[in-house]
Amino acid sequence: MDPRLSEEQEILQKSAHDFLAEKCPKSLVRELEKDKKGYSPQLWKEVADLGWIGLAFPEKYGGSGMSFLDLAILLEEMGKACFPGPFFSTVVVGGLPILDAGSEEQKQKYLPQITSGKAIFALALTEASGKYEARSIKTRATADKNGYIINGTKLFIPDAYVADYFLCVARTDDKVKKPEDGISVFIVDAKSPGIKITVLDTIARDKQCEVVFDQVKVPRENILGKLNQRWSEIQKTIERAAIAKCCEMVGGMQAVLDMTVAYVKERVQFDSPIGVFQAVQHHCVNMLVDTEGSRAAAYDAAWRVSTGRPYSDEAAVTKAWVSDAYYRVVTAGTQAHGGVAIIEDHDMPLYYRRAKAAELAFGDARFHRKTVARKMGFKSA
Amino acid sequence: MDFELNPEDKAFQKEIREFLDKECNEHVVAEVDSMLGEGPYSKELLRKMGARKLLTPTWPLEYGGRAMGHMAESIKVDEITLHHAPFPLDGVEIGNSLLMVGNEEQKKRFLPGIAKGEIEFALGYSEPNAGSDVASVQLRSVEDGDHFILNGQKIYNTEAHFSDYHWLLTRSDPNAVKKHRGLTLFMVDLKSPGITIRPLITMAGLRTNEVFYEDVKVPKANMVGEKNGGWAVLMSALYGGGGGGSLSSGTKKVIDTLVKYVLTEKRDTEDNEWIPDAMAELYIKTQVGELMGLRATGFADLKVMPLYGGGGAASRLLGGDTRRLLYKTAMQILGPYGQLAKDSKWAQLHGEILREYMDAPRWTIVHGSQEIQKLNIATRSLGLPRK
Numbered sequence: 001m002d003p004r005l006s007e008e009q010e011i012l013q014k015s016a017h018d019f020l021a022e023k024c025p026k027s028l029v030r031e032l033e034k035d036k037k038g039y040s041p042q043l044w045k046e047v048a049d050l051g052w053i054g055l056a057f058p059e060k061y062g063g064s065g066m067s068f069l070d071l072a073i074l075l076e077e078m079g080k081a082c083f084p085g086p087f088f089s090t091v092v093v094g095g096l097p098i099l100d101a102g103s104e105e106q107k108q109k110y111l112p113q114i115t116s117g118k119a120i121f122a123l124a125l126t127e128a129s130g131k132y133e134a135r136s137i138k139t140r141a142t143a144d145k146n147g148y149i150i151n152g153t154k155l156f157i158p159d160a161y162v163a164d165y166f167l168c169v170a171r172t173d174d175k176v177k178k179p180e181d182g183i184s185v186f187i188v189d190a191k192s193p194g195i196k197i198t199v200l201d202t203i204a205r206d207k208q209c210e211v212v213f214d215q216v217k218v219p220r221e222n223i224l225g226k227l228n229q230r231w232s233e234i235q236k237t238i239e240r241a242a243i244a245k246c247c248e249m250v251g252g253m254q255a256v257l258d259m260t261v262a263y264v265k266e267r268v269q270f271d272s273p274i275g276v277f278q279a280v281q282h283h284c285v286n287m288l289v290d291t292e293g294s295r296a297a298a299y300d301a302a303w304r305v306s307t308g309r310p311y312s313d314e315a316a317v318t319k320a321w322v323s324d325a326y327y328r329v330v331t332a333g334t335q336a337h338g339g340v341a342i343i344e345d346h347d348m349p350l351y352y353r354r355a356k357a358a359e360l361a362f363g364d365a366r367f368h369r370k371t372v373a374r375k376m377g378f379k380s381a
Numbered sequence: 382m383d384f385e386l387n388p389e390d391k392a393f394q395k396e397i398r399e400f401l402d403k404e405c406n407e408h409v410v411a412e413v414d415s416m417l418g419e420g421p422y423s424k425e426l427l428r429k430m431g432a433r434k435l436l437t438p439t440w441p442l443e444y445g446g447r448a449m450g451h452m453a454e455s456i457k458v459d460e461i462t463l464h465h466a467p468f469p470l471d472g473v474e475i476g477n478s479l480l481m482v483g484n485e486e487q488k489k490r491f492l493p494g495i496a497k498g499e500i501e502f503a504l505g506y507s508e509p510n511a512g513s514d515v516a517s518v519q520l521r522s523v524e525d526g527d528h529f530i531l532n533g534q535k536i537y538n539t540e541a542h543f544s545d546y547h548w549l550l551t552r553s554d555p556n557a558v559k560k561h562r563g564l565t566l567f568m569v570d571l572k573s574p575g576i577t578i579r580p581l582i583t584m585a586g587l588r589t590n591e592v593f594y595e596d597v598k599v600p601k602a603n604m605v606g607e608k609n610g611g612w613a614v615l616m617s618a619l620y621g622g623g624g625g626g627s628l629s630s631g632t633k634k635v636i637d638t639l640v641k642y643v644l645t646e647k648r649d650t651e652d653n654e655w656i657p658d659a660m661a662e663l664y665i666k667t668q669v670g671e672l673m674g675l676r677a678t679g680f681a682d683l684k685v686m687p688l689y690g691g692g693g694a695a696s697r698l699l700g701g702d703t704r705r706l707l708y709k710t711a712m713q714i715l716g717p718y719g720q721l722a723k724d725s726k727w728a729q730l731h732g733e734i735l736r737e738y739m740d741a742p743r744w745t746i747v748h749g750s751q752e753i754q755k756l757n758i759a760t761r762s763l764g765l766p767r768k
Contacts, residue, residue: 003691272766276767
């Protein structure tokens with residue numbers, strides 16, 4: 001048992017923190033919330049040049065060959081900074097699934113574009129139900145002589161508007177017994193005719209989109225992995241993304257805790273800093289319990305991904321816990337601040353809004369508790 | 382980063398688990414579950430554990446320990462809890478403190494006996510008017526030649542009726558400007574003339590005690606630390622242990638038992654549709670608490686103090702909450718059957734849930750109430766100002 005970060009990880013953490021403090025101030029975060037693209041191409045290039053996008057990819061694809069745990073530490077810093085842009089979409093649910101399941105030809109073609117920052121990816125998975133379940137996939141890909149034709153509507157797809165490519169999850173066989181069967185993943189050029197993208201105005205202003213596929217043609221060689229057998233791989237992508245999202249959330253929780261502890265030491269009421277009052281202290285301690293618990297669970301899960309251990313159970317436990325815990329932390333932090341933290345230009349609402357969006361991403365607490373319950377043996381869950 | 386137990390800790394876990402699987406028999410479990418204190422079977426088991434150096438793994442070799450890290454202590458506590466074995470926590474906690482602040486003679490006199498399971502200590506901190514505000518103790522110690530004379534009363538001293546010594550916090554200077562500067566700590570032989578022990582029974586049926594001191598003589602050689610230096614000794618005992626209590630095998634076993642019960646007896650049906658979510662929440666809370674405790678223990682073993690203390694105290698807070706939630710949920714699952722006494726023919730799961738449900742509130746009060754723990758975390762770990 002060694003909970004420490006390695007020396008390299010500490011350097012990564014510090015350099016990420018320093019870079020984001022300088023280049024990603026909250027003023028930029030707010031500005032990009034209003035921007036339709038939601039990211040700064042300039043910052044994106046700098047991040048690519050720093051090697052962050054390629055961090056977890058092998059060197060032969062232009063990456064740095066670092067681990068998922070290293071990526072998790074970077075995501076934690078991004079969560080602290082409310083980093084805007086398509087990093088998560090491109091790396092965690094774009095590039096990593098290609099690295100897992102892509103043919104060598106696909107990896108050669110797409111991964112260097114990702115690691116160099118040239119291509120943005122988005123995962124076109126969820127549909128009208130908003131759920132991360134196989135039975136919710138209604139989009140169809142029908143074979144024709146040149147490849148496949150995709151029809152359907154994807155909803156809540158982050159960063160679709162700026163994406164160069166989609167990983168689109170679609171049904172390729174209707175005559176199946178289980179909803180998990182007959183699903184395939186396609187790499188789709190976002191400029192293909194028939195794709196219509198609408199940016200949704202969401203709580204975190206994080207550029208989730210509706211993506212309509214209307215007779216979109218995809219060549220056969222763009223199937224990622226094997227035809228009709230992809231749900232287990234999608235499941236893996238969702239679980240890993242849930243863990244990565246939790247690392248980002250832990251960063252947000254830490255930022256809220258730090259901000260609150262600093263504030264209650266300075267804010268004077270009844271002739272003393274409000275941090276002397278037991279009611280306020282309890283808020284802060286409860287926030288610490290939630291933040292440390294979330295970090296322990298998220299690091300354990302990320303470490304398991306990194307070291308090739310099974311991580312399915314841990315993903316469910318972690319995302320269930322962190323989804324609720326972030327809400328508790330950000331509401332307690334707001335309460336400790338009082339009125340000042342509910343004013344729109346305070347930093348707290350940035351975290352309050354992101355906590356909700358992150359809670360929903362890759363399954364909320366109830367979804368993951370159902371998974372845990374099923375693993376415990378409850379069939380009705 | 383590595384979340385696996387070290388090979389030596391794993392080996393220790395295997396050793397103590399195998400030992401208790403074999404030696405912690407039904408007689409011991411009956412004594413422990415009676416909550417009336419250690420009887421002959423418990424004492425025999427503790428001696429056997431002591432002979433194998435299973436009681437004090439963190440202590441130096443010369444005092445009967447194994448010179449292992451805090452993780453081994455956590456493993457020991459976990460296995461004892463899992464097996465319903467007797468819990469010699471107080472002796473070990475006091476020994477940890479003696480290692481830091483005791484003199485050589487005291488270490489030689491007491492530590493090997495504690496390690497062998499032959500000497501048992503009872504904590505003597507609380508008084509009727511000194512609970513969370515422990516620095517307000519009034520039990521008086523007056524110096525008299527080569528000894529001190531003690532007069533006053535202690536309360537909630539759970540091990541007093543079967544222990545050999547009392548780890549006693551006393552008021553030695555009633556005029557101290559700051560009350561915590563006028564305290565002195567003694568190890569008092571509980572067979573000393575003038576000591577009266579009266580039982581207090583909790584709502585769970587657990588025996589604790591009131592202990593009365595009337596002109597009790599204690600030799601100066603049994604004073605720990607300096608005269609009027611009792612506060613430092615107390616702090617070393619309360620905060621010197623490092624890890625401990627981070628693993629949750631006992632709780633997970635209860636969760637497993639409940640899941641099996643629901644699946645076989647109550648059925649996993651529509652009527653019980655709330656149960657899977659509630660049980661999942663319990664499991665998740667347990668798992669998160671365990672991981673947080675493991676991390677904190679890992680930091681303590683590496684002598685690293687991360688920002689905000691690394692979560693050790695926080696994991697204990699969560700653990701107390703989880704325990705209450707566990708038995709609240711268990712009682713809800715049992716419904717009306719949960720209220721039945723153990724010997725009723727209708728009692729479910731051997732009637733054990735009721736006892737634990739009644740005992741659960743104790744765990745968020747003993748060894749520093751949650752509110753006091755939060756005060757400590759707020760001021761020590763988060764650096765919030767004191768009043």
